[in-house]
Structures are given as structure tokens and as C-alpha cells.
Amino acid sequence: MSEPDPRTADLGFARVDVDRAARTGDPEVVYGEGKTPDQVVAILRTLHERHPDRAVLATRLSPDALAVVARDLPDAVLDPVARAATLGPIPAPTGTVAVVSAGTSDAPVAAEAALTIRVHGGGVDRIDDVGVAGLHRLLAVRDRLAEADCLVVVAGMEGALPSVVGGLTGVPLVAVPTSVGYGASFGGLSALLGMLNSCAPGVTVVNIDNGYGAGVFAARVARQSAR
Amino acid sequence: MSEPDPRTADLGFARVDVDRAARTGDPEVVYGEGKTPDQVVAILRTLHERHPDRAVLATRLSPDALAVVARDLPDAVLDPVARAATLGPIPAPTGTVAVVSAGTSDAPVAAEAALTIRVHGGGVDRIDDVGVAGLHRLLAVRDRLAEADCLVVVAGMEGALPSVVGGLTGVPLVAVPTSVGYGASFGGLSALLGMLNSCAPGVTVVNIDNGYGAGVFAARVARQSAR
Amino acid sequence: MSEPDPRTADLGFARVDVDRAARTGDPEVVYGEGKTPDQVVAILRTLHERHPDRAVLATRLSPDALAVVARDLPDAVLDPVARAATLGPIPAPTGTVAVVSAGTSDAPVAAEAALTIRVHGGGVDRIDDVGVAGLHRLLAVRDRLAEADCLVVVAGMEGALPSVVGGLTGVPLVAVPTSVGYGASFGGLSALLGMLNSCAPGVTVVNIDNGYGAGVFAARVARQSAR
Amino acid sequence: MSEPDPRTADLGFARVDVDRAARTGDPEVVYGEGKTPDQVVAILRTLHERHPDRAVLATRLSPDALAVVARDLPDAVLDPVARAATLGPIPAPTGTVAVVSAGTSDAPVAAEAALTIRVHGGGVDRIDDVGVAGLHRLLAVRDRLAEADCLVVVAGMEGALPSVVGGLTGVPLVAVPTSVGYGASFGGLSALLGMLNSCAPGVTVVNIDNGYGAGVFAARVARQSAR
Amino acid sequence: MSEPDPRTADLGFARVDVDRAARTGDPEVVYGEGKTPDQVVAILRTLHERHPDRAVLATRLSPDALAVVARDLPDAVLDPVARAATLGPIPAPTGTVAVVSAGTSDAPVAAEAALTIRVHGGGVDRIDDVGVAGLHRLLAVRDRLAEADCLVVVAGMEGALPSVVGGLTGVPLVAVPTSVGYGASFGGLSALLGMLNSCAPGVTVVNIDNGYGAGVFAARVARQSAR
Amino acid sequence: MSEPDPRTADLGFARVDVDRAARTGDPEVVYGEGKTPDQVVAILRTLHERHPDRAVLATRLSPDALAVVARDLPDAVLDPVARAATLGPIPAPTGTVAVVSAGTSDAPVAAEAALTIRVHGGGVDRIDDVGVAGLHRLLAVRDRLAEADCLVVVAGMEGALPSVVGGLTGVPLVAVPTSVGYGASFGGLSALLGMLNSCAPGVTVVNIDNGYGAGVFAARVARQSAR
Amino acid sequence: MSEPDPRTADLGFARVDVDRAARTGDPEVVYGEGKTPDQVVAILRTLHERHPDRAVLATRLSPDALAVVARDLPDAVLDPVARAATLGPIPAPTGTVAVVSAGTSDAPVAAEAALTIRVHGGGVDRIDDVGVAGLHRLLAVRDRLAEADCLVVVAGMEGALPSVVGGLTGVPLVAVPTSVGYGASFGGLSALLGMLNSCAPGVTVVNIDNGYGAGVFAARVARQSAR
Amino acid sequence: MSEPDPRTADLGFARVDVDRAARTGDPEVVYGEGKTPDQVVAILRTLHERHPDRAVLATRLSPDALAVVARDLPDAVLDPVARAATLGPIPAPTGTVAVVSAGTSDAPVAAEAALTIRVHGGGVDRIDDVGVAGLHRLLAVRDRLAEADCLVVVAGMEGALPSVVGGLTGVPLVAVPTSVGYGASFGGLSALLGMLNSCAPGVTVVNIDNGYGAGVFAARVARQSAR
Numbered sequence A, B, C, D, E, F, G, H: 001m002s003e004p005d006p007r008t009a010d011l012g013f014a015r016v017d018v019d020r021a022a023r024t025g026d027p028e029v030v031y032g033e034g035k036t037p038d039q040v041v042a043i044l045r046t047l048h049e050r051h052p053d054r055a056v057l058a059t060r061l062s063p064d065a066l067a068v069v070a071r072d073l074p075d076a077v078l079d080p081v082a083r084a085a086t087l088g089p090i091p092a093p094t095g096t097v098a099v100v101s102a103g104t105s106d107a108p109v110a111a112e113a114a115l116t117i118r119v120h121g122g123g124v125d126r127i128d129d130v131g132v133a134g135l136h137r138l139l140a141v142r143d144r145l146a147e148a149d150c151l152v153v154v155a156g157m158e159g160a161l162p163s164v165v166g167g168l169t170g171v172p173l174v175a176v177p178t179s180v181g182y183g184a185s186f187g188g189l190s191a192l193l194g195m196l197n198s199c200a201p202g203v204t205v206v207n208i209d210n211g212y213g214a215g216v217f218a219a220r221v222a223r224q225s226a227r
Helices: A020-024 A037-050 A063-072 A104-119 A135-139 A142-147 A161-168 A183-196 A211-226 B020-024 B037-050 B063-072 B104-119 B135-139 B142-147 B161-168 B183-196 B211-226 C020-024 C037-050 C063-072 C104-119 C135-140 C142-147 C161-168 C183-196 C211-226 D020-024 D037-050 D063-072 D104-119 D135-140 D142-147 D161-168 D183-196 D211-226 E020-024 E037-050 E063-072 E104-119 E135-140 E142-147 E161-168 E183-196 E211-226 F020-024 F037-050 F063-072 F104-119 F135-140 F142-147 F161-168 F183-196 F211-226 G020-024 G037-050 G063-072 G104-119 G135-139 G142-147 G161-168 G183-196 G211-226 H020-024 H037-050 H063-072 H104-119 H135-140 H142-147 H161-168 H183-196 H211-226
Strands: A008-010 A015-017 A029-031 A056-059 A077-079 A084-087 A096-101 A123-127 A150-155 A173-177 A203-205 B008-010 B015-017 B029-031 B056-059 B077-079 B084-087 B096-101 B123-127 B150-155 B173-177 B203-205 C008-010 C015-017 C029-031 C056-059 C077-079 C084-087 C096-101 C123-127 C150-155 C173-177 C203-205 D008-010 D015-017 D029-031 D056-059 D077-079 D084-087 D094-101 D122-127 D150-155 D173-177 D203-205 E008-010 E015-017 E029-031 E056-059 E077-079 E084-087 E094-101 E122-127 E150-155 E173-177 E203-205 F008-010 F015-017 F029-031 F056-059 F077-079 F084-087 F096-101 F123-127 F150-155 F173-177 F203-205 G008-010 G015-017 G029-031 G056-059 G077-079 G084-087 G096-101 G123-127 G150-155 G173-177 G203-205 H008-010 H015-017 H029-031 H056-059 H077-079 H084-087 H096-101 H123-127 H150-155 H173-177 H203-205
Touching: A029 A037, A037 A056, A037 A063, A037 A084, A056 A104, A063 A077, A084 A104, A096 A104, A096 A142, A096 A211, A104 A123, A104 A150, A104 A211, A123 A142, A135 A161, A135 B135, A135 B161, A142 A161, A150 A161, A150 A211, A161 A173, A161 A183, A161 A203, A161 B135, A173 A183, A173 A211, A183 A203, A183 B183, A183 C183, A183 G183, A203 F203, A203 F211, A211 F203, A211 F211, B029 B037, B037 B056, B037 B063, B037 B084, B056 B104, B063 B077, B063 B084, B084 B104, B096 B104, B096 B142, B096 B211, B104 B123, B104 B150, B104 B173, B104 B211, B123 B142, B135 B161, B142 B161, B150 B161, B150 B211, B161 B173, B161 B183, B161 B203, B173 B183, B173 B211, B183 B203, B183 D183, B183 F183, B203 C203, B203 C211, B211 C203, B211 C211, C029 C037, C037 C056, C037 C063, C037 C084, C056 C104, C063 C077, C063 C084, C084 C104, C096 C104, C096 C142, C096 C211, C104 C123, C104 C150, C104 C173, C104 C211, C123 C142, C135 C142, C135 C161, C135 D135, C135 D161, C142 C161, C150 C161, C150 C211, C161 C173, C161 C183, C161 C203, C161 D135, C173 C183, C173 C211, C183 C203, C183 D183, C183 E183, D029 D037, D037 D056, D037 D063, D037 D084, D056 D104, D063 D077, D063 D084, D084 D104, D094 D104, D094 D142, D094 D211, D104 D122, D104 D150, D104 D173, D104 D211, D122 D142, D122 D211, D135 D142, D135 D161, D142 D161, D150 D161, D150 D211, D161 D173, D161 D183, D161 D203, D173 D183, D173 D211, D183 D203, D183 H183, D203 E203, D203 E211, D211 E203, D211 E211, E029 E037, E037 E056, E037 E063, E037 E084, E056 E104, E063 E077, E063 E084, E084 E104, E094 E104, E094 E142, E094 E211, E104 E122, E104 E150, E104 E211, E122 E142, E122 E211, E135 E142, E135 E161, E135 H135, E135 H161, E142 E161, E150 E161, E150 E211, E161 E173, E161 E183, E161 E203, E161 H135, E173 E183, E173 E211, E183 E203, E183 G183, E183 H183, F029 F037, F037 F056, F037 F063, F037 F084, F056 F104, F063 F077, F063 F084, F084 F104, F096 F104, F096 F142, F096 F211, F104 F123, F104 F150, F104 F211, F123 F142, F135 F142, F135 F161, F135 G135, F135 G161, F142 F161, F150 F161, F150 F211, F161 F173, F161 F183, F161 F203, F161 G135, F173 F183, F173 F211, F183 F203, F183 G183, F183 H183, G029 G037, G037 G056, G037 G063, G037 G084, G056 G104, G063 G077, G063 G084, G084 G104, G096 G104, G096 G142, G096 G211, G104 G123, G104 G150, G104 G173, G104 G211, G123 G142, G135 G161, G142 G161, G150 G161, G150 G211, G161 G173, G161 G183, G161 G203, G173 G183, G173 G211, G183 G203, G203 H203, G203 H211, G211 H203, G211 H211, H029 H037, H037 H056, H037 H063, H037 H084, H056 H104, H063 H077, H063 H084, H084 H104, H096 H104, H096 H142, H096 H211, H104 H123, H104 H150, H104 H211, H123 H142, H135 H142, H135 H161, H142 H161, H150 H161, H150 H211, H161 H173, H161 H183, H161 H203, H173 H183, H173 H211, H183 H203
Parallel strands: A029 A056, A096 A123, A096 A150, A150 A173, A173 A203, B029 B056, B096 B123, B096 B150, B150 B173, B173 B203, C029 C056, C096 C123, C096 C150, C150 C173, C173 C203, D029 D056, D094 D122, D094 D150, D150 D173, D173 D203, E029 E056, E094 E122, E094 E150, E150 E173, E173 E203, F029 F056, F096 F123, F096 F150, F150 F173, F173 F203, G029 G056, G096 G123, G096 G150, G150 G173, G173 G203, H029 H056, H096 H123, H096 H150, H150 H173, H173 H203
Antiparallel strands: A008 A015, A056 A084, A077 A084, B008 B015, B056 B084, B077 B084, C008 C015, C056 C084, C077 C084, D008 D015, D056 D084, D077 D084, E008 E015, E056 E084, E077 E084, F008 F015, F056 F084, F077 F084, G008 G015, G056 G084, G077 G084, H008 H015, H056 H084, H077 H084
């Protein structure tokens, strides 16, 4: 048997990596999917005790998990739209990420991206409901797009928004396909393929509904662009 | 054995339907894929003899087939970009279809659609190279789009153009995905899925690279809209 | 921050586009999927107040949403088969769309298409239960098919009906694949592919179960064909 | 090491099963794909020597292989459309299989099925070019369909023909999808799915372009139906 | 509006084809999926009244539908494993179909096939639990396989059973893939592909879990083989 | 007809966008796929004349196109591994992008990314042949990874390298799947899916073999990080 | 009808193979999916009575089945994480299999593999939570990996762990993809493809979530390596 | 820039890993796909010079590469069926792997596996042409299967052979799907899925056509089983 590893905390049901910040500069995160509300609370508490000076983020929380977190961790801040919670002080924003979404149904993913960016030290400018079938709304915010350090563009269905936004500006752009749609959207596959095949150069893509991953990436870009 | 059918012409290697016009009002068409140049010539000649008063269309012609048609049927008119040829008088245009394409590589499919529309009695307004990553070109032709009786919108890669065009106007719109792209475009599948999931209502779709099918449909709409 | 946009109404949980009619000539529509019954009611009411002179359409309503709409908006007209509701006067019909369906299970999609056509100003002729395995029913309605300005053909399983109908007449035809089937129907993919590969020229296709999109398109064709 | 097996002939590059007839009552067959012309000739010769009283069938022969077979085995009978050859006496026909095909491009597969049926002892009635977009041709042969002991229905693109034929008669029906098509036909996948989802009961399906397999099956049904 | 069709019965929620027997010689069938228990009862009753002399079959019945059928139609005979019911006299068996299944989980599909065969006039020999990983069971029933007029072979997972059975005998064989499995079985796709690619010639395939379709086909073969 | 657009140059076979730099700050690029060598030369020459002060990039050049460019444009600089050429002065590097590749076969894509980065104003540190099956090579370059402003990680087969690199450092990381592999790599699909599902947060992905797109993005990040 | 087979036990709802040990040397196993708790108990009891001297294993047990087994078979030993139970003495371990898992969510599959190995006579060394994004944990256990007779490596998402482990040691390695993930993980397909395309030679793969199959295989290798 | 790594040899076009044996105990291997004949020769020569005492293996060699290797490295031993070559002494065999193949077309993959096993120190027993449609051949070699230390089972089309072999014996079994087949075999996908879903426990699978990977794995198992 190997020695206990000082870089992990053993909770019985999980060995928690409490050393990630040292390696990558990012805060600790709890991925809530498939965990019981009590497990989420236990991990949040452990990570917060090790790093009381910076926020811990919990994502993909069920309504039950959100309620238990609210009850057991009164200092936690809940974001029901993002299905997420934070515990501990959120850093001051460095740089700006514009989080752009196509439709109302994309709001949970956009909110997860926005909160992740804030927890990872970036600033956020939210621009919602600017789908490609109503260009006037998008053209009206052209300046806000150009002033950002990074763009996170969230869209479901055909996933066309990143191509249009990417043609308007040269700001680094991360596209997030969502599972919004039905039939031949195949759970977000259509939006994913659309974004991977974007005719606008310099568009990168993350997994379907992965607002968290896009947020981590964009915050890194925003922080180092503004330093 | 059944009686010879007066509605077909037996050429040995094929029984040609010479009665389609009576059923659907459309001209006769030869699909060149998988046929030898001599077979294309033989079918064109047969159909032209039966219907000397209206054009016969041959599509998907290889360079060899185009050359043999040019040599053996001097009255045929060739369209090398569309990989197509016609024999016999093309009807006067009724109504207008705007054929819109995203990029230079989409030209063969757009040209096939345009020629098909003309042969089927519609008028054509070609609008090329108006990809979504350069919106200014598209916005500059907004009036031409609105004045058409039907739109045929051709695009490969992410296939976003029909969504943007469909948001600008209420004209009936047929989207044609092309196999232009690489990698995760999967031979046009990405563009096809994008168009099927368009967030703009009232977008219909045909098979990948099927400029012919879109042209037949659009010409029918244009003709009856203008009658 | 940008100025409030007079073309949208901000309801807190959504910014509603109240300007679509000006751009495309179409009525306002609420897509009910993923919205709470109260949100559906709020958007219907807002859109109706802005445009009391023409119908607003709500689609993809759950049984709960239908019940809440009935309770809170007594002037709304419900169509339970289509899972839809309308509020405000439906326009007089211009032109005729024949809505053809293959089997009893396709009824919800056919009903959604038919109601959409009516709300968008087209007239409707419903032709149900004319699957390709019983040709006699289909041949009996051949004249009704030929007299329409546009056809909407709804079918699941192998999706063969549009090919057969498309061979009988030259009327513009929009095919709607449904998710009816099991096993290798893959949620409507089989019907979708069948329709995209139709051997009848001039068949266009919309997304799986997208009766609404087919209806918008067909109504536009019928209106301009009959003007 | 095991003993030489009297039921196989070892040709160095292959061990040929010369015992199949005893097990299944079927003649010997050489699948030509991936074999050199000389290998095809060698196997044909070996099988013919073992069973001079009944035909050996070679399928999927390249033009080169057909030429070498013609040169080296002058008693062989070639069928270039079916890309096949036979050596030895073909049995008298027992029962009748109607081989129905949708379009000219499906001819190679239909011819392979027809020749296979003959070699396996069934009789054949060929019915070609009866695609679903021209129902009149199909309705004209309704009696021939009903009089057969088994139907082999060959179609590419959307693969709708078996559904229509299957609705006209209760004769056992084997459907053969072909790779004819382009774009979203995905090499015959669309036709295959269409046939598997047929709304006509009692339709069975074989692999794409597998005229041989359908022929073996249909001949068995025809032989035992007529005995 | 067209005239009432004497070949259909209009029940309000469905137009029932009461003429199929005249066209194909098969009994009437109610596909229970997506129908309410009351609708199943109503259709069964109507079909039985029109054809009291032969059985009507209802398939894909939910436990609720089975219970309501038992309560409202006391003369109906239920087969809970097959999730099916019959009403009216089942014909005397003509010929024999061996229904072979690989594992216990395949029982519902095998039972649906067996009942369908009986209702369509064929005789049945059930051979269960003879998966390819235990060849001794399969080799023990070799004679029963060879004596049948047709084989229906039901298997999930890798779907290998038809290839092994097809190598043992030359009896016509219909393979039925089932959705039994997990992970990369993809809901029966793996078994379906395995059967379509069988190395044993003369294997035909139906849709995943389609015991009914296989039964219709096999009964037709058995009846005409034994006549 | 619309007025000539001063932002495009009409070459007959294409309308070239000569205004992209003004919109996005990026240089002009010619995508060589599907263009004749003469067309590539013509577009390169036109773009160079409009913007003699900065490099024009041509990618996806066939060996023929590379040869014709070398012959007709003696000032062009060729990069045969990247299948690319440049014309005009390459800007001084701002910031650093580490371009990391897994195997020798990934070299063309890595080279395309590296050249694109240089043309777009970023600096490059190439790190090759550091596949995950030989961790010692990767661990040896850990410092170079951490010092970069952005990482481009190129890998085929299972596409695991970005996950391992992403766990070593918090630098923004763009993953490029390549089509290197066979069988179940499905032309790069396996690597693409692996990268999209990376367990390392903050990994973004571009299309298969899209070294160009990754390069554009990474150069933007590097430039603004170093400003 | 055939004779009762002494190698099977007929329980009415299933014929149980009680002879597998004689053929393959493996213990009897009950696959619980799709079986009622009472059926699981009945089969466990029958197999235990026939082979009281060695353990019977039941896998894929629902919480209900686990509870009924605990109640009705007090001698059974339950493993809730593995969703499994055993009845009868587990053999002494021969050789060692290291069961390595990437994340907490992979625990059920790793536990199923571990228990299967023990029941099949192998010894187990569990190594958990060693995902590729935190290499230090993996490098810390390098010696344990090298000392094993076989490795079972369990991972979801991108499935990269087997490639990294396979590069560290030459011990035979079986990779198990899990369905852990979301979006483009497509139920474990991404991990499966990643493992099949591993750049580390000598990696073999089993079905998604198939801890049982990997365990059977690894125990066989460990037993014969240590004999 | 980092120091030269003593564990690699830099050939300009590639950095060759000359240290693998120390890590995994396996010989060096050159994967020929995508390399020029001269590159293959150069790498073979370099690896042989570093390790003259043991064989180097080159796989996936084109006919050109085989010819150049024969010309430039007269001591190399060529295996044209396996498309491979070795240079240096092959070790004495330890243990036995039975390499079983289904059909003649699978020979190249079986030969690659067999040669790989020999080069990696295992002994080989080849058993060819034992497809599941002719069980008698397979049952005749049952003893040879049971006496092996490991089985490599190679099959295309439906990939059923591993299930049947795996049911006959408890020897560890590695299945290799091949791309042999057409139509719905989808380049070996059907065989791959069949093997992953095998109903025989303890079957593991490698990539399509990956005889090399299976050979590496099987040799490791055979060596440690016989030590």
C-alpha cells in the first residue's frame, strides 16, 4: 500500500484533489452529477476548510442538492439558473469575457459559464437572446463584443451564432453547443458539428452543455490578457 | 409478360419515362451519374425527339460526358460549372428565384439549382459569396432577397446561411447543404443537420448537393406565385 | 449597457421578439417546450396585447400548460391533438395546403402543421391515414392533391409517403418525418433519411416532428400562390 | 496438427468448403471480391471438378476477373451486368421468384439476385424500372407479383418500393437495399433503414447490395413452395 | 370531401383498414403502441365484428391495456409474455416454423413471433435458450431445425445465432435482432448489423424487436411450403 | 444588380474578401482545397498587391499547387510539411504559443498551426513526439509548457495528449484532433470525441486536422496576453 | 421433442446452464438485468445447490433485488457499490490483478470487476482516483502496476487512462470504458473509441461498463500466470 | 531548448524511441503507414544498430516499402501476407498462442498477429478458415484451442467467431475485428460491435484490423503463463 498523499483529502467515498491550484492556478470545483447532496456538502466543506481564502465552486447540482447546500452551508451563494453554488470569497474581476447566448433555453449553460468565469477571476458581460434569426439585436451589441478579452458564445439547434459573431470581430471565441433542440438535433450533436465546421476562423469548441469548461478557458485568457 | 407501355421508351439499357410532364408538369431529366457518355447522349436524343418543344436537362455529367454530348449533340447547351447540359428551348421565366450561395466552393451546386430553375420555367437571380462570417455582403442584398418568390440557399461547412437569411425575410426558403468541408463535416452531414435545426421558421431542406431537387421545387413555387 | 430595444418586450425570464411580423409577415409564436405553464401564459398575454388584431400561436404545450392556458386565458382556443393553443382572431384562409398523413400515430404532427397553416393565413385540406401499404386510399384522393397550392406530407417509420405522393403530382411538397416507429427507426432518423433521398424530384424536408416549420413554409407558398 | 479434412480442398491460398451442398442443399459459390482472377479460376475449376453435375457460381467479379474466366474456362457462362459467372449445368426452375427493381442503377444487384436464384434452382420473373414515383408501372404488374412464390424487391435511395409492393400482395418479400444514391443516402444506409422500418408487414431485408443473399433465400422459398 | 370508403371503418380516432385480408390473405392486427387501452378494445371489437370467423391480433400491449382487454373482452385470449392478445378462432396450423431464441431475455420477442405465426395460420416449434456460447444445446436440436419449413431466429447482444443456425441447415431463415444488451449494443443496433452481415447465405433480417414482422413472413412461407 | 463592393476583389471565378483585416485584425488567407494552382496564384497575387506590407497565407496546397506557386511567385516562401506558402513579410512575434504534437504523423497539422501562428503575429515553440505512451518526454518539457501564453496540442488516434498536458499546467489550451489512425478512429472522430470529453478543465477543440483554425485562435490569445 | 438435458436446470422461466464450469473452469453467474428479485433468488439458490463448494455471482442487481437477496438468502454476501452479490465460498486468490480507475464515478464498474476477479480465483489490488489530469497520483503507484499479473483499467469521459498506464509497463492490460460523462460522451462511446485507438500497444477493450467481462478475462490471465 | 534525450534517436524526420524495451520488455516496432520506404529502412537500420541482439518489426508496409526493405536490408525477413518485415534474431517461443481466423480474407490480419507474437517471444499455432457457418471445422480443433495459453480470434463481417470459440473453452481470448465485408459492415464496425457485445464472458477486443495490438497482448499473456 502506498503512503497517504498530502495533496489529496480522503473522504471515504472520494479522494479529493486539494492541490490543483498549485498546479494550474484554478480554484477547486465539485462536479455534482452523480453525487448525493450530502456528498456535495462534505466535499464543499472540506475544500473550503483547506482554502478558506478563495471560492469553491459546485456545478450540476440537482434541486435537492441546491436545497441541502442552502440548509447545511448557510454561507454558500446559490445560482439556481446555473444549477451551481459557491462557498468563499469570489476574486475581483480581471479582464472581461462577453458571454453571448442565442435563446432563452440556453440560459442555464450561459449562467454556468458566467459564474465559472467569475470564480476563476475573470469579469463578465452577459449578452442574451441574440439569435442569428434576428440579426438586429446582435449588430446592436457589436461594440461590446469587440471590447471583450474573450468571447463565450452559447447556442443550441444549428449552432450558427459563433460563425456570425466570429465574422464580426477578432476577439478569441469559445463556442458552447447546447442540447437545446429536438429531432435531428440529436442532443446537441447538430450544434456541436456546426461549431466545429464554422467558416469563421479562430472559433474553438467545448463539449455539449459544458459552460464550465468554456468558463475556465475564457477566464484564463481574460486574466492573462489584462495583466 | 406485360404489354409495351406507351408511356415509356425502351432503349435496351433503360426504360425511359416519357410521360412525366403529363403527370407533374415538369420537363424530362437525365441523371448522368453512373451512365456512360453514350447512354447520356442516347437518352437525351430520345427525350428530345419525343418533346422537341421543350428543353431536356442532363445533370451530374462527368467531363467525358460533357465532351461527348458537345460532340454528338451540337444543339446542346453546356454548363460546365453546373456539370449539366440542356437540349431544346428553355421556357420564358415566370417569377423569380434568388439562388444564394455561401462560398466559391458551393458554385457547382448553386449553378445546378439555377439551371434547373430556368429549365423548369422559373427566373433566377444569382447572389454568390455571401457567407455568414461576412454579414455586410448579405445585408447589402436584403432587398433582392425580399423581392424573390422563392429562395434557394446553398451552403456547406456549418450550413448557417439559411438561418440568417430566413431571419431577414418571410420568402419561402429551400436550403441546400453541400459536401464542402472536411473532418467533422462528414461529407455534408454537418451542414444538413444545421439546416434541419434552423432556428428560423419556414426553412425546408433537400439532400446534400441536391441543387436539382431544390431547383425543381423552387421553380414550381415561383411559377405558381407569379401566375 | 445598451438601450432598451423597442422591438422586444422584456419579461424578466425572456426577451420576447415583438417585431417579427414586420420583418417576415408571420404571426408571433410561443415555443412551449421547456417553459413553465405560467411563462407560456405570460408570453401569450404580452404578445396578444401588442398585436390584438391577429392570432398568437403556442406550440409544444404539455397537458399542464394546456390546462393553465385554458384557465388563465379564457379567450384562448385549444387544440389538444396538436398540443397547441391560439389567442386572437385567425385570418381568413388564402390558398389551400393539403396536409397528408400516413398513419393515426402521425396525427399530432399533422394537426400542428394544419393549425400553423391556418394561423399563418393559409387554408387546409386534411387527408389522413393514407399510408403507402394501402395505395387505394391514396389514389382515391389524387384530385384533392392536385388542386392544392402546397402539400405537407407527414409520415414516420420508413417515410415513403412523400415519394409516392410526389410522383402523383407536381404541386410543391414539404415532407415532415415523425418519430413514430421503434428499433431501427432511431427516433425518426429513418424517416428523415428516406425523405431526403426521395426519388421524386421537388420534395423538401423539415426536422423530425416539425409540423410547425412545415406549416409556416406551406402557408407562405399557399398565400403567395393565391394572391 | 489435425488430419486433412475430406470436406475441404486445400488450394494453398484457401481451404475450399466442398461439402456445403450436403449440409444445406445449396450449390458451391465463389465470392470474387479480394481474390485475384487466377484464384477465381482455380477455385471455380476445383469446385466444378468435384461437382461436375451442378453449376458453380462466382460473384463480385471485376472486369479483369470476368475476362480471365472467359479466357481460361471456355465453358463458363458470363453475366456482365451481374458481375458473375457460372460453370456447369443450371438446374431446371422450380417455382417462381419475381425480381422487382426500382431504377436502372439497381440493375447489377437485381441481376445478381436473378442469376443466384436460377443457380439455386428457382425460376425468375424480372420486373424492372417500377419506382414508387411512377405508380402506374407498378400497378400494371400487380398480377405477376401475386402469382410469384417469393418476391425480391431491389431499391436504392429511400428504399420505399418494398413497402408499396408489400401492401399490394401477401407473397413473402425479401427487400434488397442498394448503394445507389448520394449525400444522405450514406452508401445505402438510408435504403436499408427504410426497408427495416417498412409499414408493410412481412418484409425482410438483407445487407446493402446483397443480391446473392436474397437470391439464395428466395430460391429456397420458391423451391419448397412448388414441391 | 371524398366518399366514405367501404374498405375502412371510421372510429373517430382512427380509420381502420378492414380489407387487408382480401388484399394479402392476412388477418387484421392492432398495433397497441401509443394507443389507449380503450382504443385497443374498440378496434379489436370492430375488427372482430367484421370478421368473426378468424382471429384478430393485438400486439405491443402495455400491462394496463392487457388488463382492460381482459376485463372488457372476456373472449380474448391473453399472452402476457408476448404482450399480446387475440380475439376469435385461431386457424389450424399449416406447415411448421421453428422459433429459435438465444437467451431468456429474448423471450418476449420470440413469443410475439410465435403467436403471430399461429394467428397467421402457421404451426410453431419453440426452441429456447440455445445461445452460441453453449453450442451443445444447439447441436442437440439440429434435426428439429432441419425439419421446419421456415426458421425465425431471435437474438440480442452480438446477434450471432442466425449465422450458426444458418450454417447447419438450408431452411429459409428470418433473423430478429432484439434490444437485449447494454453499452455498445446501442439498443439492438449491434445485433442488427451482425445479422445483416451474416456469413451464412440466405439469412434475412427484420427490424429490432420485430417478432410480429418475422412471424407474418414465416407463416406465409410455412403455409405455402406445406400446401 | 447591386453596386461593386469596394471591400471585395472580383477575380471572375471568385469574389475575394480584401477587408478582413479591418474587421478582425487578421491577415488574408487562401484556402487551397478545391482550387486550381492558377487560381491559388491569382488570389495570392491580388491579396499581396492590396496588402504588400503583411504576409498572405495559402494553406492546403497540393504538391502541384506548391510547385506552381514556387514557379510563378518567386518571392513566396514554401512550407512543404505544412502544405502551405506565404507571400509578404511575416510580422515580428508577440507572445509565445507552444505547439505540441503526439507523433510523427501529426507533423503536417502541427506545422500548419505553427506557420499560421507566425503569420498572425504570434511566436512559436515546437514540441514534437511527446505521446502519452511515453510520459518521460512530456514531463521533460513541463517548464516550456508552463511558460507559453497559449498551447496548441495536436494528436490523432485516441487524442489523449490534451488531457495529460491540461493537467500539468493552467495555460489556455487548444486541442487539434488529427485524422491519423485507422479502423475505429473513423477519420479522426475518435480523437475529436476524446478531446471534447477531456477530464482536464479548460480544453477547447477545433475541427479534425484544422491546424489553421487553432493557429488563428492561439495567435490572438498570445498577442493580447503579451501586449 | 428432445430429451431433458442433464447439463441444464429448468426453472420454468429459464433453463439454467449448470455445466459451464466443466467447459470453461469458471463459476456460475446470474446476470440480474431484466430479472425479478424472485427470479434472481431462485437461480442463485439452484446454482448454489448444484455447486455448494464454490461461489455463485449475481451482477447488475437493482436495489430491490439486493434487498430481496439479503432477506431470502442470509448466507449471501452483498456488494452494494458493485451492485452484486455472492453465495458460497470465494476461492483463495491466485496471482494479482491491479484494478485501476480514473474517477469516483467509475467506482461501480471497478467494484464489479474486482469482485468478479475474486470470485473467479484471482487476487485484487485496487488503485482508485488516478485520472490522467493528475499524473502525480499515477506515477506514485508505478511499482504496483508493474508487479501485477494483469491490469484492469476503468475510465469514462475520454478514456485516456489505459494509454498512459500502458506506456508505463508491459503487463497485459484490459481497458473498461464507462458511461460516465455527458454530451459528446454519447453514453461511453467516446471512452470506448479512445481505448480502441490507444497508442500504447497491447491494450484490449471490453464493452462499456462491462466490469464483469474484464474481471473474468483478467482472473484467467492472473491464474495461469501464477500457476 | 531541452537537452538531447539519450532514450531517443533523432533521425531528422522522426525522434525514435529506443528505450521501450527497458520500460515494457517489448521489442521496437516501426509502423509503416504514412512513411516512405526510405524512412522505414532508416528507422529499421537505426533500431537494429541499437539492439542488434533482438528482432525489430516493421508493419503495414506497402508493396513498395517491402521491395525497398528487401533491396536495402538483405538480412531482413519479409512476410508479404502480413505486409511486414523483421530484422534481427526472433526469440525462442515461450508459451503458445492459437491464432484462429474465420475466412481467407482475414489472412493478412491473422498473419500480422502471428508474426507479432513470434517477435514478442510467444509461440504460435495457426488455425484458419473456421468460420461459424461451418461448425464442423471448428469443433475438430477444440483440443488445440484448449491447450493454448491465449487465443487470438480474427473475424470480419458479423464477427461471431469469438463468441462461439469463447463458449468452447476458458482460455483468455482476444478478438480482432477485420474490415472484411461490404455494405452494412461499415468498414469493420459491425464485427467490432459484435465482438464487444459477445455473450461469451471474458472476450476482449482490439481495434479493427489491429493484428499487431492483439499479438503484443497475447504474447505477453503466453510468456508469463509459461514462465
